[in-house]
């Protein structure tokens with residue numbers, strides 16, 4: 001067949017071929033193919049991320065059987081076999097510790113469940129440090145409401161064996177990967193290395209694999225949804241009260257009033273905010289003077305994810321990822337969300353409104 005000049009014109013108008021979607025590939029394949037865009041990808045980093053995927057599968061198995069296995073409740077109880085029953089958050093902590101220690105890539109971890117850091121490998125080649133909250137949203141465990149695991153990965157600065165607490169006290173912008181696992185109506189793992197986008201994988205329990213289901217997640221510019229523990233309003237400062245009142249005013253032009261959503265599990269509230277847009281806030285108040293959430297295990301990993309998805313994360317006056325921690329379990333006010341909604345919060349915090 002001959003090509004006419006009008007065919008040629010049409011060819012020149014054809015859109016460039018779209019990047020083939022990778023939806024449906026497994027987490028392992030995704031990591032192996034370096035799709036997360038880690039610039040200095042080595043086998044070590046890949047292997048570490050795969051271990052996090054394995055920990056997610058093991059913890060999800062425990063969470064899904066929690067009621068049956070009598071894992072709910074508190075330590076000190078015994079199960080039908082007469083074994084001491086651990087709290088689910090302790091089980092999750094132990095799982096992460098043992099899985100991360102297995103391949104000698106992770107030198108040490110800091111966990112919300114541990115008073116101090118734990119050395120996981122003294123191998124000089126162990127280049128990474130992992131921070132995690134093994135099971136966040138503990139008040140929701142016993143009532144079958146979504147909970148999650150939050151993690152962040154740092155590269156060890158100093159060469160040599162082991163690590164010290166000082167190795168962990170670095171601003172969140174130095175993370176090389178972060179994400180979370182949401183044990184919701186399905187289990188989802190969301191991960192980013194900051195460069196290659198934010199990607200969500202849904203767990204298929206029938207085959208025991210995470211499959212890419214949400215490729216390149218981008219948070220909406222703004223949305224009319226807010227998430228805060230309104231029961232704390234008596235303790236709030238004036239700026240937070242004025243912002244909260246503004247959200248609830250009626251104004252068609254700015255899509256107000258906003259709708260309220262609050263689960264009380266950070267992973268669930270932040271995940272919904274990432275997917276649907278809007279704002280999540282746990283500000284400092286008279287009762288929690290430094291805020292409630294932890295900088296290393298909760299705020300930094302989420303700030304890293306939100307920024308990589310086009311969102312923002314702030315204390316109200318300072319970018320979360322720029323804070324240099326002074327202690328492991330430091331708390332911080334946390335505001336996460338759509339860029340325009342976070343800008344509005346900051347304008348109230350500055351006193352501009």
Ligand code: AHM
Pocket residue numbers: 112133135136137138139229264265266267269282292
């Ligand atoms: P936890 O780490 O002890 O589970 O506490 C953190 C949780 C977050 O998941 C959630 O955002 C927040 O605490 C809810 O706090 P509150 O019950 O004060 O609203």
Ligand code: MG
Pocket residue numbers: 112133135136137298
């Ligand atoms: Mg927590």
